[in-house]
Amino acid sequence: MIDRSKLGVRGLVERYLVANMPGYLFRHFRRDVTVRDLANTYSAEDLVSLVVELDQLSHKTVEDLATAYAALTALGFHNADEVKRVIPRLGGVRSFRWLDQILQNVLDRMSVSTIKIQMPSTAAVHISGMPES
Amino acid sequence: MGHELRLDTAQGNHVPNVRLEAQVFPGELARYAQMERKYGTGFSLIERAGPDTRYNCHGLAFACRRTAVEDVNVVLQILAEDRYREVKDESALPGDVLLYFGEHGEIEHSAIILESPEINKNMKVPLVISKWGNYKELIHRASDCPYRFLGARYFRMHQQ
Numbered sequence: 001m002i003d004r005s006k007l008g009v010r011g012l013v014e015r016y017l018v019a020n021m022p023g024y025l026f027r028h029f030r031r032d033v034t035v036r037d038l039a040n041t042y043s044a045e046d047l048v049s050l051v052v053e054l055d056q057l058s059h060k061t062v063e064d065l066a067t068a069y070a071a072l073t074a075l076g077f078h079n080a081d082e083v084k085r086v087i088p089r090l091g092g093v094r095s096f097r098w099l100d101q102i103l104q105n106v107l108d109r110m111s112v113s114t115i116k117i118q119m120p121s122t123a124a125v126h127i128s129g130m131p132e133s
Numbered sequence: 134m135g136h137e138l139r140l141d142t143a144q145g146n147h148v149p150n151v152r153l154e155a156q157v158f159p160g161e162l163a164r165y166a167q168m169e170r171k172y173g174t175g176f177s178l179i180e181r182a183g184p185d186t187r188y189n190c191h192g193l194a195f196a197c198r199r200t201a202v203e204d205v206n207v208v209l210q211i212l213a214e215d216r217y218r219e220v221k222d223e224s225a226l227p228g229d230v231l232l233y234f235g236e237h238g239e240i241e242h243s244a245i246i247l248e249s250p251e252i253n254k255n256m257k258v259p260l261v262i263s264k265w266g267n268y269k270e271l272i273h274r275a276s277d278c279p280y281r282f283l284g285a286r287y288f289r290m291h292q293q
Contacts, residue, residue, distance in 0.1 A: 017164055018266045018279040020189040021203045024241055062161045097134040097153065101203075 002042055002050045008034060009066050016066040022101035029073040030109075038070055039077035047071040047078075048086045055093040068096050076106040083110070138200045142214035149207050150192070152200040157184040157267050165268045172277045179272040181262055190264045194230050194243040205240050217288040222250055222257055225287035231261055232288060233280040242280035246287070247272060258282070 012034055019025040029035050038047065054060065054068045075083050083106065093099055135153035142148055157165075162184060169178055182198075191202035195211050202208060211217070220229060226249055233242035244263035251257070261275045276282040 013164060014168055014279065016266075017161065017168060017268065020191065020201075020242065020264070020266055021205060023203075023205055023239070024235075027235065027237075027239065060158070062158070062164050 001053075002046055004050070004054075004064075004067060007038070007067060007070075009063055009070055012066045012070055013062055016069060017062065022098040023105065025069055025098065026073055026102055026105040029070055030076060032070075035070050035074050036077065039074035042074070044075055044078040044082045044086050047074050048089050051090060051093060051096070051099075055095045060095065065096070069098070069102060072096075072099065072102045072106065075103075076109050080107075080110040083107075135201075138196075140196060140200065142211055143216060144214040146210070146214055148196070148202065148211060149204060150196065150200040150202050152188070153186045155186040157186060161267070165265075168265075168279065169269075169271070172273070172279065178277070181270040181272055184268050185264075185270075186267045188264070189266070190243045193262075193264045193270065194245055208240050208243070212288065216291045218291055220287045220289050222287060225250055225259065226289070229287050229289045231259065231275055231285050233282065233285045235281060242278075244275060244278075250275075 012029060012032060015028045015032070016025065019028075042050075048071075050071045051068050054064050054071075057064060075086075087103060090099065090103070096102075134155075135151040137150055138152055140148040140150055165184070172178065187200065188196065188198045189201040189203065191208055191211075192198060192200050195202060195208070195215075202211070217230070220226075225231075225246055227246050229246045231244045231246055232240055233244070235241045242263065244261035246259045246261055248260035250259040252259075258274050258276050260272065262270055262272050263278065264270045265279060271278075275285065
């Protein structure tokens with residue numbers, strides 16, 4: 001379980017408040033070191049649990065709202081298969097109106113950044129400018 | 134959450150939008166007020182309208198305050214299909230739209246010009262009206278806001 005009091009989302013709150021489009025929120029949150037720290041520290045499962053926990057709070061502060069979007073954005077730094085496995089747990093979440101758009105941004109980014117290169121084991125790779133051995 | 138209004142461009146194509154009837158929470162209002170003080174140091178910010186979730190900055194600039202336009206591709210659609218063209222800084226006039234761009238060239242905010250940049254010749258910073266997230270409509274110097282004025286560009290709708 002993530003201790004919300006130690007997340008330090010204050011810097012994200014202003015960005016959340018002035019966000020006029022989900023894409024704006026996603027881009028700026030994704031560049032923020034707090035979001036990267038969240039992704040590096042916690043699993044996709046933990047991040048989704050945090051969003052569910054925040055959704056169930058009866059009184060949400062602006063920090064809670066920013067934290068939820070930070071956690072959703074942080075999912076984008078995790079393994080695509082892992083993220084796709086845990087996303088269904090967000091099905092009952094109703095408090096965050098840009099949830100679907102942020103998740104779509106997360107998945108879109110994964111689809112362009114996950115590239116598999118398959119080469120035969122005998123293939124030679126020649127890098128321009130490097131002397132051939 | 135929210136509903137969509139029927140809204141078309143000059144070419145008759147639908148403009149995807151969302152009109153959210155919701156309350157801005159007291160906790161949010163308190164933080165917005167802090168932010169207003171932060172950006173209101175050079176020139177007093179003037180409140181034109183109170184907090185409202187029904188429209189955003191693009192809804193103010195392009196949809197008469199009726200709804201929110203929340204997709205940058207839709208803003209680009211409006212610019213193209215409503216025949217907006219860029220105008221040079223010195224030619225910008227009240228009523229033109231000022232678009233703010235992010236560091237990577239993405240449209241991030243829009244405002245309507247109230248006073249041409251040329252009136253304030255030394256600084257070339259126009260007086261504008263814009264809406265910050267769910268917060269108020271504020272009249273402010275174009276640079277006195279949370280969005281990136283550097284690289285902002287002026288656009289005007291042209292008739293056929």
